[in-house]
Amino acid sequence: MKSPLFLLLSVSFSYAFPTHPGNRNEEQNMQLLQEYLEQFYELEHEPKPRAWKSSNSLEGKIRQMQEFFRLNVTGKADADTLAVMQQPRCGMPDIASFALALPGWSKTKLTYRILNYTPDMKAADVDRAIQRALSVWSSVTPLTFTRIHQGTADLKIAFATGVHGRCPQPFAGAFPALAHAFPPGYPFRGNVHFNEDYNWAADSDTEVNNSPYLMRFNLFLVAAHEIGHALGLAHSDDPRALMFPYFKSTLSVDFPLTQDDIDGIQAIYGPSPHPPKEPVKPTLPKACDPKTSFDAVTTLRQEVMFLKGRYDENSRSMDRGYPRKTREDFPGIGPKVDAAFQHNGFFYFFHKSKQWEFDLNNKRVTRVMKSNSWLNC
Incomplete structure (x- = not known):
């Protein structure tokens, strides 16, 4: 995914x-x-x-x-x-007198308005991306966001090019930014602008080209970063953080905040009055139980790791050309596979309490074993 x-x-x-x-x-x-x-x-x-x-x-x-x-x-x-x-980045300064505008907005109930749309995306996808970007911050603070369609909103969201309106930061020069936004302590506060000279995409609109000059940008993640500015956050020097100046492909589209981002926004507004419940910790299965099965197997740092539990399936998307039938590439392996990994030139497929060793060079199953044979059972 x-x-x-x-x-x-x-x-x-x-x-x-x-x-x-x-x-x-x-x-x-x-x-x-x-x-x-x-x-x-x-x-x-x-x-x-x-x-x-x-x-x-x-x-x-x-x-x-x-x-x-x-x-x-x-x-x-x-x-x-x-x-x-050379990297595409946010237009807000890394060092500036208004970079962090404590104490932020003097209220926690904010309104927002989408003033126009990009032709790169469906209007409904833009609406959804902005709403999700706002929810990233409301999930960890007391802030709430209500959309309005007329009048003056606290957060004003627009797509623009070059010199645009009264904005003091045109999208121009040697380093035209992807977007910028202005914090509560600044006269142009609450304005969030996206550079229409770039192309924008929804999460599901994924294609890859190796050239750095041929790009489309995930509107949700860029918007989440810029809204952080509009709420009073400065740029972070943590390369993992959402508020790092440069936009990266490594952020999660499900929850892009790091602890650095959360600490920053909660320093301004405090924590959410309704924090998410602590997840129930899984119970550790007995390794030598004859009914032991695995949900995934992988290798990391030259170690074989066996995993139990569900994965995050929110995006529900696959690489182009998939899914494929297992038997097309691995004859002799049944249609139901719980987990698979490669080790020492062989592939191992798991289903319930059994595993199949597969020789890819000869395209055949070489052994059938118990799943927990790896656990010295």
Whole structure:
């Protein structure tokens, strides 16, 4: 199953990212880095192209950026620093006076309004993505969100391009952001804008292309990040967090918050008055019970792991071309399989208390054994 934060597709954005650093000289790299730091690290504009060579303020901001992204702190435009700049990201600064607007909104019942729609998605899918993004935060705080269709809402959600309305941050320049949002302590508070020059997708709209210039982005996950800003959160320097500046394919579409995100939002609004119930812990089965069966088997860190219990099946999606019949690729294996894994050149298929050893090279079953034979029984 797939749960990507950004989804790669065949739509070209020749303007969406700066030229690859390998195609630029040192002065061009530093000029772009200066623009990046002006946009995201409050570096004051230096009009002379060569000013960086003697600029302590620029070197200091480079170090600040490198520290934020946990890079090697050199104060120079090294390869790792330039590589970070190439990634699609949020338009809000990493370091700014309004980055964290404690104590946030003075109320917990907020309204939101979707002002327009992207042509990339069905309106119903946009509605659903925004509602899910809001529920990510309401599930861990006392906040509630009510949609309105007319009048002025607390959160105003729109798709825009370039210079848009009175927004102080146009989608332009060398680093056009995917989206941005403004926190409660800022005059433009509650505005959440998505860059329509990019392409947007629902969770189920998953296709992959290896080029970084051919992308579609998961609206739900991007919206969840931006709404975090609209509620008062700054960017996190934890690469695993939803509030990390760059959008990643590793976040869960079911619950993308890390403890860092939860700690941040609860520092502003407090915990939810209705926390989810603690899950019931599974009972450990007796290893040598003759009726022992497994729900999954895998290998991790050169260890074989046997698993019991249900998996999360919320997304209910498979890779293209699947499911396939087991007998098409593994003759002799029955249609019902509880778990399977590969070990030492063989595949092992489990169903109830039995397992089948399968030789893939010869396409045949070589042994039938008890499932718990792996447990020294």
